Each structure stands twice: as C-alpha cells, then as structure tokens.
Amino acid sequence: MTDTVGRTPAAGRRGGPGSSPGNLCTRPAAVASCVGFVLIGMLQALYGPAVPGLRSEFGLSPAGAGLGLSLHFAGGVAGVLAFNAVHSRISNRALLAAGYGLMAAGAAGFALAPNWQLALAAAFLCGLGFGGTDYGLNQLFAVGFGDRSTAMLNVLNAHFGIGAVLGPAVVAWAGPDGYAYAFGGCAVLAGALVPLGSRGVRTAPPERSSAAPxxxxxxxxxxxxxxxxxxxxxxxxxxxxxxxxxxxxxxxxxxxxxxxxxxxxxxxxxxxxxxxxxxxxxxxxxxxxxxxxxxxxxxxxxxxxxxxxxxxxxxxxxxxxxxxxxxxxxxxxxxxxxxxxxxxxxxxxxxxxxxxxxxxxxxxxxxxxxxxxxxxxxxxxxxxxxxxxxxxxxxxxxxxxxxxxxxx
Structure with a gap:
C-alpha cells in the first residue's frame, strides 16, 4: 500500500547523499495540483474576453482595459520571485496555501471592484498568487516524482491549457457583462484549494547541501x-x-x-x-x-x-x-x-x-x-x-x- 505516488511509505520519508528526493505529494494532492493549473490557466485567459465588459463597466479605452492583464503578469513575476525568496523558510504546504489564498482574494476583488483602480490592484494581487502557485507547483513536480518528474510536469502544464480554453468559454456563456461571475467562480475554486490543494503535500522544503566548487x-x-x-x-x-x-x-x-x-x-x-x-x-x-x-x-x-x-x-x-x-x-x-x-x-x-x-x-x-x-x-x-x-x-x-x- 502506498501513501505517495508510486512509492511505499518508507521509501520516500527522507533522503541521504546521492539519494532520490522521492515523491512529495499523494495522488489526491497531484490531482488537486492539476486542478490548480486549470485555475491559473482560466484566470490568465479571462482578461481578454472580459475587455468589452470592463470597457462598458468602467468607461475604458481598449488600451486601458488591457492594463488588467498587464498588472496580472506584473504580479506574476513578483509572485515567482517573492515566493522563491521565502520558500526556504516556509513549507511547500504553506506556500501553496498562500498562493491559492492570494488568487482567491484577487479574483474576488476584481469581480467586486467598484472602480478601475481597485480592479487593477486586485489584478496585481491575483497575479501574485498566480506566480507563487505557478512557481510552487512547477518546483514541486520538478523534484517530487523522481525519474517521472518530466512526465508529470508535462501533465501538470497541459492542465494550464485546459483552463485557458475553458476561461473564454465561460465568458462567452455568461456574456461580456458577466465577466464578474467568471472571476467570482475562480475565486471560489481558489478558496476551496487553500485547504484541499495543499493536503497531502509534504510540509518541508528541501534542504540543499553546498555543491562542490x-x-x-x-x-x-x-x-x-x-x-x-x-x-x-x-x-x-x-x-x-x-x-x-x-x-x-x-x-x-x-x-x-x-x-x-x-x-x-x-x-x-x-x-x-x-x-x-x-x-x-x-x-x-x-x-x-x-x-x-x-x-x-x-x-x-x-x-x-x-x-x-x-x-x-x-x-x-x-x-x-x-x-x-x-x-x-x-x-x-x-x-x-x-x-x-x-x-x-x-x-x-x-x-x-x-x-x-x-x-x-x-x-x-x-x-x-x-x-x-x-x-x-x-x-x-x-x-x-x-x-x-x-x-x-x-x-x-x-x-x-x-x-x-x-x-x-
């Protein structure tokens, strides 16, 4: 019986010099991670189809409406670097929970923002969570599945594409003026992933030894x-x-x-x-x-x-x-x-x-x-x-x- 993907409980508890890092998450956690990548794919893909609704809601020019995606990406870069900076001091579980939490707050804020300035701030906040989650899950899968890490990373990133296809479809179904419902739905999903997405993930980040000169x-x-x-x-x-x-x-x-x-x-x-x-x-x-x-x-x-x-x-x-x-x-x-x-x-x-x-x-x-x-x-x-x-x-x-x- 296994408690991690493809390994017995004893096999993956700790590694010594020259050993494989082992698998760092259970099967349910791996599935939740794929759902997380569907989520970040949807969020990134929502801004473009939402432009007509944003222009109508806030009286924006096309260039002004495009700032939402720009702030999201700016937050993404900042999120990758910030989460990497603190990763040595917090667990994988806490890192992922923080990423999902920031996305939930940012997506909800973007959906409910009464003015464009607050909407842009929410897009940046959502981007922070996006970048942190993107970094955290890619790093986890890169070292967490041993020889199968490359295969699992491709599976993980394929789910980003699924989300990128679903996002515009949701806006098309809700209509341009219904973009808030799409972002609100993403906020709910991100909120659900705060406890569920990190459950089954090993709590400690790797301690790396110094390499030879x-x-x-x-x-x-x-x-x-x-x-x-x-x-x-x-x-x-x-x-x-x-x-x-x-x-x-x-x-x-x-x-x-x-x-x-x-x-x-x-x-x-x-x-x-x-x-x-x-x-x-x-x-x-x-x-x-x-x-x-x-x-x-x-x-x-x-x-x-x-x-x-x-x-x-x-x-x-x-x-x-x-x-x-x-x-x-x-x-x-x-x-x-x-x-x-x-x-x-x-x-x-x-x-x-x-x-x-x-x-x-x-x-x-x-x-x-x-x-x-x-x-x-x-x-x-x-x-x-x-x-x-x-x-x-x-x-x-x-x-x-x-x-x-x-x-x-």
Missing part, C-alpha cells in the same frame, strides 16, 4: 543559457499566438479561418504536453528539447507557404508544447546547487511572454506583416542553438547531487 564553475553560463532558452521559446509561443491571425489574414485567409487556426495552435500546445508524456519516460529532456526546437523551426519556415500555413502553425504548437515543463527537470539536474534557478527561469518566461509581442510588432512595422514567419524562425533557430550550446555546457560539467531531506 568544480560544479559551480559553470553555473553562471548554464543559468544564462537556460534563461535565454526560456525567453526565446516563450517569445516564439507568444509571438505566434499574437501575430498568427494577422499574418494569415494578410496572406488571404478569412478572419474566421485565421481565428480558428489560432485556437487550434493553442489546443495543440495542450495536446502536445499529453502526447510527450510516454516519450519522456524513454528519452532525456535534452534530446526532446532538441527535436522540439528543430521541429518548431521547420514548421515556422513552412508558414511561408500559404497553402499549409495554418497546419504549420498547429505544428509549431505541437513542438513547442513540451519545452517549458521538460526543461525544468534538466535545469534541476544540471544545477542542483542553484536554489533560485527555477524561479529565475519561470520569471524570465513571464517577462518574455509580456515583451515579445510588442517587440515583434516593432520588427513587423519595419519589415511588413509578411516578415512574421521570418522573425519567428530566427527566434526559433536561436532557441535551437541555445539548446545545443546548453547540452555541451551541461555535459562538460559533472553535477554534484545535493543532500535533500524531506519531512512529512
């Missing part, structure tokens, strides 16, 4: 490599999502086809994370990320061909899907002594997601909308080079396993 020599270069890799991949991800419909309309597709193709792109990101799960059990993250980067680059080149462009964009979604969750176990293995590495790359990915679309817009203004595939291909090719470079760096340095000790 030889292992730390390459730390700055490796960490910089992962930061570049994540920023480039999220830039491609956000760039396709933001500019695909405009590009397809420019080359002759109808607005309906362009919008549908973009929806398929996001759907393929969710499907791709589920499809890669059995592959992660047989192949290393390095090999998977190399294939993904090469596949993305080829698909983006194919978007230059009008007849296959929508299908090629769907292929980009399929190949880019595993990158974010698959890279985290590789990062933890390559830099076991770097306590804040995971937080930095998660924060960098959020910054890349915010900054990429407008920066691509500057390039498009200079070169024309037909340059979209070329600009995205350059970013994707750069991510392939970054992946190859990281493989060489991590192979040249023999990592030292940290001492990890977990307490129930």
């Amino acid at each position: 030889a292992a730390s020599l390459g730390l700055p270069r490796i960490l910089l490599g992962f930061l570049v890799l994540y920023i480039l991949n999220v830039a491609v991800e956000a760039g396709v999502g933001g500019w695909e419909p405009t590009h397809l309309e420019t080359v002759g597709y109808t607005a309906t086809v362009a919008a549908s193709a973009t929806s398929v792109y996001w759907l393929m990101m969710t499907v791709g994370r589920f499809l890669v799960v059995p592959i992660t059990l047989k192949h290393s993250p390095e090999r998977i990320l190399t294939v993904c980067a090469a596949g993305m680059t080829v698909c983006l080149l194919l978007t230059l061909v009008k007849g296959v462009a929508p299908v090629a964009y769907a292929g980009v979604g399929l190949f880019i899907a595993p990158v974010f969750p698959t890279g985290l176990p590789w990062l933890n293995r390559a830099l076991p002594q770097a306590e804040h590495a995971g937080a930095w790359v998660i924060a960098a990915s959020m910054i890349g997601g915010v900054g990429a679309p407008p920066l691509l817009g500057v390039g498009i203004e200079a070169s024309g909308i037909h340059a979209v595939p070329w600009l995205l291909t350059v970013l994707s090719a750069a991510s392939l080079l970054a992946t190859v470079r990281l493989i060489r760096l991590t192979r040249s340095i023999r990592p030292v396993r940290p001492t990890r000790r977990y307490v129930e």
Whole structure:
C-alpha cells in the first residue's frame, strides 16, 4: 500500500547523499495540483474576453482595459520571485496555501471592484498568487516524482491549457457583462484549494547541501543559457499566438479561418504536453528539447507557404508544447546547487511572454506583416542553438547531487 505516488511509505520519508528526493505529494494532492493549473490557466485567459465588459463597466479605452492583464503578469513575476525568496523558510504546504489564498482574494476583488483602480490592484494581487502557485507547483513536480518528474510536469502544464480554453468559454456563456461571475467562480475554486490543494503535500522544503566548487564553475553560463532558452521559446509561443491571425489574414485567409487556426495552435500546445508524456519516460529532456526546437523551426519556415500555413502553425504548437515543463527537470539536474534557478527561469518566461509581442510588432512595422514567419524562425533557430550550446555546457560539467531531506 502506498501513501505517495508510486512509492511505499518508507521509501520516500527522507533522503541521504546521492539519494532520490522521492515523491512529495499523494495522488489526491497531484490531482488537486492539476486542478490548480486549470485555475491559473482560466484566470490568465479571462482578461481578454472580459475587455468589452470592463470597457462598458468602467468607461475604458481598449488600451486601458488591457492594463488588467498587464498588472496580472506584473504580479506574476513578483509572485515567482517573492515566493522563491521565502520558500526556504516556509513549507511547500504553506506556500501553496498562500498562493491559492492570494488568487482567491484577487479574483474576488476584481469581480467586486467598484472602480478601475481597485480592479487593477486586485489584478496585481491575483497575479501574485498566480506566480507563487505557478512557481510552487512547477518546483514541486520538478523534484517530487523522481525519474517521472518530466512526465508529470508535462501533465501538470497541459492542465494550464485546459483552463485557458475553458476561461473564454465561460465568458462567452455568461456574456461580456458577466465577466464578474467568471472571476467570482475562480475565486471560489481558489478558496476551496487553500485547504484541499495543499493536503497531502509534504510540509518541508528541501534542504540543499553546498555543491562542490568544480560544479559551480559553470553555473553562471548554464543559468544564462537556460534563461535565454526560456525567453526565446516563450517569445516564439507568444509571438505566434499574437501575430498568427494577422499574418494569415494578410496572406488571404478569412478572419474566421485565421481565428480558428489560432485556437487550434493553442489546443495543440495542450495536446502536445499529453502526447510527450510516454516519450519522456524513454528519452532525456535534452534530446526532446532538441527535436522540439528543430521541429518548431521547420514548421515556422513552412508558414511561408500559404497553402499549409495554418497546419504549420498547429505544428509549431505541437513542438513547442513540451519545452517549458521538460526543461525544468534538466535545469534541476544540471544545477542542483542553484536554489533560485527555477524561479529565475519561470520569471524570465513571464517577462518574455509580456515583451515579445510588442517587440515583434516593432520588427513587423519595419519589415511588413509578411516578415512574421521570418522573425519567428530566427527566434526559433536561436532557441535551437541555445539548446545545443546548453547540452555541451551541461555535459562538460559533472553535477554534484545535493543532500535533500524531506519531512512529512
């Protein structure tokens, strides 16, 4: 009989030097974590469909209404860094409960705010919880399932995509003026996850031993490599999502086809994370990320061909899907002594997601909308080079396993 996922009670209670960290949550806790990722996916996806209702409610311009999502992302970056800073002093359970609590308060505040200033403050508060939960669950799954961590991270992040699909559907069902009900529903779900989402999670964070000097020599270069890799991949991800419909309309597709193709792109990101799960059990993250980067680059080149462009964009979604969750176990293995590495790359990915679309817009203004595939291909090719470079760096340095000790 097991009390943690796939391990007997005695097997995962504490680890010594060179031992696996073991599984850090029960099956019900793993399921609750997936529900948590559905929740953060829904919250992020609600702001866009809510814009018409927000403009009507508060008399906003389109740019003003878009500040809600910007504040949410700003809170997300702050949440990742803040929760990482306190993680060594609080338990995994307390960290997750705080993240869900902040999301509950922020979503409720956004739904009930009497003016736009309070709504923006609530969006930032919600973002803090979003970032903390995103960081906490990704870190927990990255070290908490042993050899299956890569597979479980892809399952976890696939549920984000499910939430991102459900969020706009809820607003469409409630109507633009009913956005408050959608945020209110998310607040209720987040509130329920405060006690339920952290139950079954081991209470103590890892205690990491100091690594050998030889292992730390390459730390700055490796960490910089992962930061570049994540920023480039999220830039491609956000760039396709933001500019695909405009590009397809420019080359002759109808607005309906362009919008549908973009929806398929996001759907393929969710499907791709589920499809890669059995592959992660047989192949290393390095090999998977190399294939993904090469596949993305080829698909983006194919978007230059009008007849296959929508299908090629769907292929980009399929190949880019595993990158974010698959890279985290590789990062933890390559830099076991770097306590804040995971937080930095998660924060960098959020910054890349915010900054990429407008920066691509500057390039498009200079070169024309037909340059979209070329600009995205350059970013994707750069991510392939970054992946190859990281493989060489991590192979040249023999990592030292940290001492990890977990307490129930």
